[in-house]
Amino acid sequence: MAIVSNTISYMDGDTVLEAFFAFDDALSARRPAVLVSHAWGGRDEFAADKARKLAELGYVGFALDMYGKGVLGKTPEESMALMQPFMGNRAMLQQRITAALRAVKLLPWVDDSKIAAIGFCFGGLCVLDLVRTGADIKGVVSFHGLLDIPTETVVHPIKAKVLALHGYDDPMASQNKVIDFQEEMNELGADWQLHSYGHTLHAFTNPMANNPDDGKLYDAVADRRSWLAMQNFFTEIFA
8 A cells, every 4th residue: 555645726716726635556447536525624634634544445535625725714713704605605615616526537546437525514514515516426425514405506406325424412413404404305316314423512523622512522433433334335336
């Protein structure tokens, strides 16, 4: 195994974006690619580490950029200010993540008929919005994603399979939002699953999350279970 990583710039209109990608150079054949959509703070080391771990599994890991090259939120306030325009304009969000999908298909190691996406927190919402565009990809996995349903965009028939990995006690995805999300997926005829982890808060995959009063807490068991669930899902969709 020889994991190689680098960054690549791509565009959404006039906005320059920078993705981090990783792959196993010991493999010669084209292989599936997995987009990694970051949390509210921007494309950080957490997202890059997930791309490397995906490369170790034999995929091309592509940590996309929603905000712009070098743009990161250094405080919760800055992160909220970066995320909020996309929450308020889901068409803009969908256009931005679709630019990442176009970019990953151009990488020479990628089998562009086998692409999936995963996302964390805000990134979970982003990958769910990607499937709402009707994107022709194999599947998406939302880790403790925001489940707010867009109201101002046209939702197309969903082609990708959907796996949502959710903390039951996550205050940022209330039970009402969970129910609305499930009903939406049913109405759209999606092939969907939702795994709910008991006694689990928001950001359960992030070891830096240690603020239960704010609803965010790392959970090693849920982290391990959710990553295994993702791997099983990929085995199915990339068969």
